[in-house]
Amino acid sequence: MVVLSQPVVENFAHIKTCMPTSNIFTEIPVVDLLDPDAKTIIVEACKEFGFFKVINHGVPTEYIAQLEDEAIKFFNLPKPEKEKSGPPNPFGYGNKKIGLNGDLGWVEYLLFSTNPELFSQKGKFILPGISESFWSIVNEYVSAMRNMACEVLEMIAEELKIGPRDILSKLLRDEKSDTCFRLNHYPPCSELQALSGRNLIGFGDHTDPQIISIIRSNNTSGLQIALKDGTWVSVPPDQSSFFINVGDSLQVLTNGRFRSVRHRVLAGSLNSRISMIFFGGPPLTEKITPLPSIMEQGEESLYNEFTWYDYKKSAYGTRLSDDRLGFFEKSFADKSKKRSI
């Protein structure tokens, strides 16, 4: 169990709450990476849920444990120490404020770019609260996540028969890949639970903008995903497995065949949740458009053409729960025309 010092009762008045749901996601697709049928299960899961769990992943447990220990050490530091690495712009330490447009959650976090140019200046780390050893553990972990994300993307390319095996994974292997990494800590909040039976929203509902995200957490629940019909279901935690999300960019690259999954995190009343998320993104100049090899004869793109830079620029101007992809859908112009009549 994670031992984190209890937070002082802080003001949670501006943070949204919701009733805990009893819906447990029991049909969660489980992908055994050593199973020869893994690629079929992955593609089915990406179409139906945009989400699945990975077991037999081969990531050494010591990488995971070391990183979790470092994260706990960091989040246990006194507030002024942690704040030396903030406020996030968008990288760095953040507390409750998510993004730049007024979103709040019961969470503190560290957000990193995995591109060292953004973090080191002549070998000196820009985030003062982050030691070199912490940084090197993050690097080891991120490179294990990149390998796993690429393996999954290669299985997808094979199963969909969309040309070279690396047609998707090369976007993450590119040295200019715009990938980021996040450590989240959701302190428990027993007071609210006792007062109202409600849970604080740790991280509000959203889709991830990138191609693919890999979530790993300790054994504390909180992650929920929305099914196609909009029902929220709770994902049972499993500290030895990884959970994979389809991001907006992969939805576009597959012309809507895969579903970018809406998800959120509820803070618990008893235990801290610690999560680490790898967000695999393409280079900024990459055009995000349906892969020509996936399109059937006569099929049209559902989206206007844009680069990852265009998408990110637009995404950073939105609130967490906004439909970011909506602005780029071809039907968006028609929808807004109809609305104004």
Ligand SMILES: C=C1C[C@]23C[C@@]1(O)CC[C@H]2[C@@]12CC[C@H](O)[C@@](C)(C(=O)O1)[C@H]2[C@@H]3C(=O)O
């Ligand atoms: C409110 C916001 C936070 C976010 C940038 C945004 O304007 C909209 C997308 C958000 C999100 C969700 C997934 C990842 O956690 C994240 C790092 C990302 O790439 O997009 C966050 C952004 C953030 O926290 O800065």
Ligand SMILES: O=C(O)CCC(=O)C(=O)O
């Ligand atoms: O902390 C988690 O488990 C998920 C958080 C998340 O979805 C995100 O940071 O984008």
Ligand SMILES: [Fe+2]
């Ligand atoms: Fe997310």
